[in-house]
Amino acid sequence: MEQFRQAAKRIDASDVVSLLREVYPEGVRGRNEAEALIAFDREFTDPAPEWRGFMAEAVADHLLRRSQPLGIVTAEKANWLIRAIAPAGKISTRGGFETLFRTIEQAAEIPVSLSVFAIRTLSALAGGDMEKPLDARDVTRLRRILEAGTGPVTAEEAEALFDMHDAFAGRSNHGSFDDLFFRAITNYLLRASRRDTLPRKEALSREPRRDAGKDIEAECAAWLATRIMRDGRPTFAERALLTLIDNGAEPDGPPLRSSRAA
Template sequence: MALTDLCNGILARGVVGTDDVLALRRVVFDEITVTPDEVEALFRIDEGTEKRVPEWRAFFLEAMTDWLVRQQEPSGYITPQQADWLIARIGADRRVRNGTELELVVRALELADEAPASLSAFGLSLVTRAVVENDGRISADEVQRLRRLVFALSGPGRMAVTREEAAALFDLNDATRGRDNDPGWTDFFMRAVANAVTAAAGWAPPDREESLRRQRWLADPDDGIAEAAQRTRDPIPETATDRQTWIARALEWALRDPAEAVFEERLESRTQAASTAAPVNGEEARWLIDRIGRDGEFDDNERALIAFLREIAPTTDPALQPLIDRLAA
């Protein structure tokens, strides 16, 4: 059955059943890759049906992350164009679908090596909207989703929390003050904000252009594996066993330069992180003082944050000491 017919039939019923998911899988993965038309059709089904079997969510997320993360060259890089399209597409109907659309943003950031910062910021805004528009409290699921967002590998902080993400968490804390939030929110909030002012960013993968360059190098018959094979200076052996050894040696030469480059990048980044991760400096202290007292009130979560900072960064900028003395007493 054609995708259009399947989509129209499901929308007419308003229900996605198990047989529908199986039929959609056959169509969408028939040629392995997911097309933009198929992506749009799946969004229409997700938005236009009231009842969906659990298998639908798994299929929707699998197809969408394939298209976003795995099918572009090089694999693992979400382009700015894709991020802009996804943000616009999810925001088109002004509704937040936690189980599919929001989870798609989080999972894509977890799976990708690199993604635009705008996508992470959009994910945080969706969680905030979901909290405020529903019952106004932060649930355990939402705490876990926030944790996955801010520590995603492809996030702007590279598994560290950025100043912008910390500011968004402060806004969410202000908006839910006095609510029956999950107890895990306090622990996550204080650790995430403390991370933003004390930790260095983690290792970042090569950018998309550099990754493409390395991929082209490996595939180049004149300057990739073939050229590396010549470096072995050995003729191609006649026996199958010896040929396998020769091929393995050639591949080792071919992959040596990129592998060593990536290793050196990781090592340099870790060394830099170790040397730059330090107690709260003057600029960070001023930001924290301004942000933590912006609404004129100090709640238990902010007190926990200051107590935590006093514990993990006992040597800090003097500007922060009065706030520490006031809130962590």
């Protein structure tokens, strides 16, 4: 690895082939080698696309196929990955982004900490252009992040999703974003109300029951109203959430009424 660091200012496709043949013929063999790859990535401003794919696959392979438990990103693995690709709290390279999403795409299970980090990272990445809406690829990535989690959607994930929703409100986002957001938040509200819920992946792929609102407790409905009121008038997806609650028992208290009237 050191010879490539000293010999080049840019990694091209032939360098990647050489790395595969000479340095990593058997893949990344430990955390030290994975960390060296990630650190190497930060030294170059414009590496070839082949480099990003190589690094992402090598790190994902190390975490998921060479480290126990296989196929699963544990909390310890997630903490290591976040520290490695975002030492200052944010990812600064395209290789880092690719490594994060490649790992999640291939994982059978990820912890909440990595899910929340990935949601906020995706929001920041997609929102780099202040006018850009969320496109189909963004929503596909978001769905994969959520589906890799276990159990119902958590409070931390719901807050991150609402922050992402608010950041992109008013843009011409891909239509599937509203559906995914609505289903994920509904799943959280039911969980927070201590109701039985569908498995996460199933809950994110189908419409909630029309009467699901009757199972949402007033305290959770009040949280929803507070979140909706945070940035002004309800969006289409937020109105759908309010309608869901209206189809159930009417929760008490003025916050929800004021958000409906907005």
